[in-house]
Amino acid sequence: MTAFRILLALAAFALSTSDAGAQTERITLHAASAFDGKGRSIPDVTIVVANGKIADVRSGEAVTPTYDLRGLTILPGLIDTHVHLDTHFGKDGTASNRGETPAQAMLYEAENAYITLMAGFTTVQSIGSPSDVEARAAIARGVMPGPRLLTSIRPVNENSGTPDQIRAFVRQVKADGADLVKLFASKSSREGGTQTMTDEQVAAACGEARRLGLRTWVHAHSPSSIRAAVNGGCTVVTHGSQATPAELQLMASRGVYFEPNIGLVSQNYLENRSRYFGIGNFDEQGFAFTEKGIPMKLEMFKNALKVSGLKLLMGTDAGAGAHGRSAEEIIYRVQIAGQRAADALAGATSLNAQAIELGTRIGTIAAGMDADLIAVDGDPLKDITVLRRVRFVMKGGKVYRNNLFTPVSAPR
């Protein structure tokens, strides 16, 4: 090493240590109350943040906070376990994205990441697209605003081959950087949702993923496809629109998480019918299934609420037109389906964190957790629609949104 190089290395070291020093300075938030993610409310709350983490949580203390969030409620950053962050309405105004360059598509994904974070979702799981790998890396570099991103990259389906070929596929997708494995075990709800992968194919994918330490998210509508996922040792059943009380009970007794999507995805397709119509199975018959599915899913969800021990995750399946509106799923579950607000909020925070194996870092407000904190304009336990009024977003101790109040004192 030349002397000049040594000097450069020393300068870089000095820079990095002074950065670390800046990060250890404390930021305090004060608000009317906080919901801790697990069911507990903390009145007159002060949260101390240092080095990107929650250092302390206190109640009833007179402080001059860095951020005075009076009148607001602080929540853990929300988590959506099922989005398709790459999907968007492109230059022709539809979801077909005809004639788009990869660079254009990537920028739409960056926009979706931004609006998702601004809506209070500090972590999402994209299920999934190869472009997520680059989006995940860009967000992690810390400049482009977006939620902490997990992705399945590419899915397994009935055409992925023999059980051995499927195991090889799972190893490859892990090598490519997948955080989880997505399986399509049934047809789309727009095609009736019957089982597509064999029980053996499902078991091969979920078994190999488990062996490698990866979680599995199984798209399954019909009862038999749900049973294949449970019996195959998979982590999560998503959709489950045709689940009967028997499948709901089976998931609960086997500890399989259930991620129904009842309040946003179908409604969004119908609201944006002309922007989807004519693409793949978005035809007359597909939309008829979608319309019929809304009351059917509502009934199924009401049955799910009656099953004790069933772990109901908050995932939306948000596609083009739905990004930034993930909270609508929570609002629908509470307002229309009658879920307790505290349970629905725990589903979107601590329970979701546990399901994506980040439960020791995010989803709960407690000392030692990452400082992913949002504030909403009102008390969501009394009026769940305040989730539409996110005023403050912090991720990893960094403030990304603060559009009601300015700091009363700059961070020291």
Ligand SMILES: [Zn+2]
């Ligand atoms: Zn999906």
